[in-house]
Amino acid sequence: MSNLSTSKWMKYKLLRKSEELRRYLPETAWLKESAFWHMLNKYGQVIIKPTGSYGGHGVIRFKKTDDSHYELQDGAKKKIFRNQAQVNAYLKRKTSKSHIVQQRIHLATVNGRPFDLRVMVQRRPSSQWQVTGKLAKVAGAGFIVTNIRMSNGKVVSVEHAIKQSQLKSMSARDLLAKLDKVALKSAQQLGPSYRWVKTMGIDMAFDKEGHVWIIEVNYAPMLELFLKLKDKSIFRRIKSFHKK
Incomplete structure (x- = not known):
């Protein structure tokens, strides 16, 4: 197991080393x-x-x-x-x-409430990283953090959040494709420094213009968030990768 720190600061510094990823990282x-x-x-x-x-x-x-x-x-x-x-x-x-x-990123909003995205990127032993699921976390009234427990927010599908936000006139397919591309590149960038990690929960966001941002990367994400989605097959897929 790597002795490298898993702090937000260390992961940010590693992501910054990628010229491709810098434009997606808040200063x-x-x-x-x-x-x-x-x-x-x-x-x-x-x-x-x-x-x-x-x-x-x-x-x-x-x-x-x-x-x-x-x-x-x-x-x-x-x-x-x-x-x-x-x-x-x-x-x-x-x-x-x-x-x-x-x-501070000016996040896209649903009914005036900011939302960000949890993108699960996982790999099996000796295989490539894959995006296995994603969801949107909508902040509770009056909160800036989107953490569901803390703000009494809600979980919805990313597609639903896009349709209810300032991004509804944009192509959802293009937005989701960009999200997946940046998430996969993030995992590929961090993976060599944390070889023991097989599951990453990448917190990402769209701003009000549809630009993708990487907020932070979690190596022990709460999988149960995905049980709040109507489509339970996403949770089952994530769990199948997560088994040792």
Whole structure:
């Protein structure tokens, strides 16, 4: 088994080595005061997350408001900071731990609620990576994280999410083909560094223009999410790959 870290930061650095994948990765940096302000000024909104957590835990958003204040959103709760000094004091508590800061992607939405995608990429021993299933996770009302338990969101098929979103005028076939291509390339890029991994749950997203983004890669994804889809054959297919 590899001793290489499975943190979000390490996986991001490995994915960045692929010139082909860079355009699908949100700009990401180790959380420092300078990196935070550079990215917030550049994008207007950023996400801060622990590099070792899963399930949406610890994920917060900062954004600049029109009146030059700064809004923090943690779950469904919001807090206003009135100046940079207040923000820096807050960041000082975070930067003592392992956090990254990331460009906020303006996700496509269903009924005003952002959604992202879980794409399962798996391989059998001595075989190529395959996309074995995908679903859309729609955030609960008032949340920015799409984690189903945390936000009380819902699982729908990717096709359904596309039809109900800003992307409905685009070709669903082309969007899904691009999704699969980027997911497979991601697994191929990470695979050699984590040879023991046979299942990857790749969290991906479409923005409101239909561009594909890689959010993060999970090596122990919760397969039961797929039981929430009407088509149970997708779950059975994933489980058949997952058996030792």
